[in-house]
Amino acid sequence: MSTLRLGILCGCFDPIHSDDILLARSALKHLTLDHVLLVLMRSSSSQDCQAAEGDRWKMTVAACAGDQRLVPSRIALDASFSPRSAKEVLRLVKSSMPKADPVLLEEASSSAVRETISADIRASFASGRRHPALQPSVWEYCSALGLYHYPDSLEHAEAWIPELFQALNPHRFAHSLSVADQSRQLAVRYGADALKAEQAGLLHDCAKCFPLKEMQSIVLDAHASADPEMLSSGALLHSVAGACYARKHYGITDPDVLKAIEYHNTGYPGMSRLAMVVCLADYIEPNREPFPLLDEVRRLSGTSLDKALLLSLEGTSEHVLSKGKFLHPRTRDTIQWLRSLSETH
Ligand SMILES: [Fe+2]
Numbered sequence: 001m002s003t004l005r006l007g008i009l010c011g012c013f014d015p016i017h018s019d020d021i022l023l024a025r026s027a028l029k030h031l032t033l034d035h036v037l038l039v040l041m042r043s044s045s046s047q048d049c050q051a052a053e054g055d056r057w058k059m060t061v062a063a064c065a066g067d068q069r070l071v072p073s074r075i076a077l078d079a080s081f082s083p084r085s086a087k088e089v090l091r092l093v094k095s096s097m098p099k100a101d102p103v104l105l106e107e108a109s110s111s112a113v114r115e116t117i118s119a120d121i122r123a124s125f126a127s128g129r130r131h132p133a134l135q136p137s138v139w140e141y142c143s144a145l146g147l148y149h150y151p152d153s154l155e156h157a158e159a160w161i162p163e164l165f166q167a168l169n170p171h172r173f174a175h176s177l178s179v180a181d182q183s184r185q186l187a188v189r190y191g192a193d194a195l196k197a198e199q200a201g202l203l204h205d206c207a208k209c210f211p212l213k214e215m216q217s218i219v220l221d222a223h224a225s226a227d228p229e230m231l232s233s234g235a236l237l238h239s240v241a242g243a244c245y246a247r248k249h250y251g252i253t254d255p256d257v258l259k260a261i262e263y264h265n266t267g268y269p270g271m272s273r274l275a276m277v278v279c280l281a282d283y284i285e286p287n288r289e290p291f292p293l294l295d296e297v298r299r300l301s302g303t304s305l306d307k308a309l310l311l312s313l314e315g316t317s318e319h320v321l322s323k324g325k326f327l328h329p330r331t332r333d334t335i336q337w338l339r340s341l342s343e344t345h
């Protein structure tokens with residue numbers, strides 16, 4: 001069996017930012033590593049962290065979610081003693097993974113640079129500024145929870161976000177945060193309610209990682225309407241189940257938010273601006289793997305909500321049909337409705 005080549009990047013990640021990720025990715029490439037462990041360190045007397053350990057862990061998980069080669073690691077948090085330096089972490093990794101070939105990725109000087117960027121980000125939050133070195137998912141995490149003295153925060157986020165972290169896989173968790181952020185931005189641009197958009201974006205996939213049987217019982221228990229095709233497909237049913245679950249479990253009562261969740265994957269003719277915004281945000285959020293049309297839909301999203309959503313649904317429809325899968329008739333109807341809009345504009 002070949003040796004696993006591991007890079008080790010330690011930090012308090014308070015918060016994690018794009019330079020941490022860039023350094024890890026660059027090491028993967030230039031040192032031909034298999035993985036980089038992003039090892040979260042405990043707060044120490046020499047370096048106090050502003051954010052709680054649990055928050056720094058969830059942000060690190062979200063930041064790594066787009067790249068399977070980046071592995072968030074709790075090895076320093078879960079050790080029987082608290083390693084205080086990268087060299088101690090290296091010894092710990094060597095003893096717990098004897099078949100790996102681990103290497104530390106940085107000098108003290110680059111560690112100081114990364115920490116300076118984190119400090120700059122912390123200061124930017126207090127002024128309500130969005131720092132360019134923050135990934136959208138991490139930004140949303142901090143701003144929704146009001147971390148680092150951010151002046152605005154999303155009501156109930158302190159209950160919802162840990163719940164989503166438990167219910168979703170890391171990729172879906174990061175996606176949900178990014179869709180919340182993207183939905184809010186689109187809502188501001190196109191005159192929808194930004195707070196409702198953020199709520200719906202955050203919760204739109206809250207049932208996505210449940211087994212199909214669980215989705216079915218959530219929908220049937222709530223007496224929600226779902227046709228047989230929907231009931232037999234998790235890809236379709238998670239939106240209806242998500243709306244039922246958001247009402248029951250997350251306490252959402254606003255019909256606009258619930259409808260935006262329920263129809264986020266098909267749309268519906270005559271859909272509200274809020275529903276359009278969430279549907280489009282789901283398609284273009286920055287964590288998405290590149291695919292044909294994505295750049296074009298993102299470009300259109302800057303100028304026309306109708307046209308961008310139409311192109312995204314046409315792309316979805318083509319993709320689904322090319323795979324020989326079932327296209328829900330509501331998606332077809334929504335495309336027709338959006339085409340009729342663009343003909344009259
Ligand atoms: Fe979804």
Ligand SMILES: [Fe+2]
Pocket residue numbers: 175179204205282
């Ligand atoms: Fe989604």
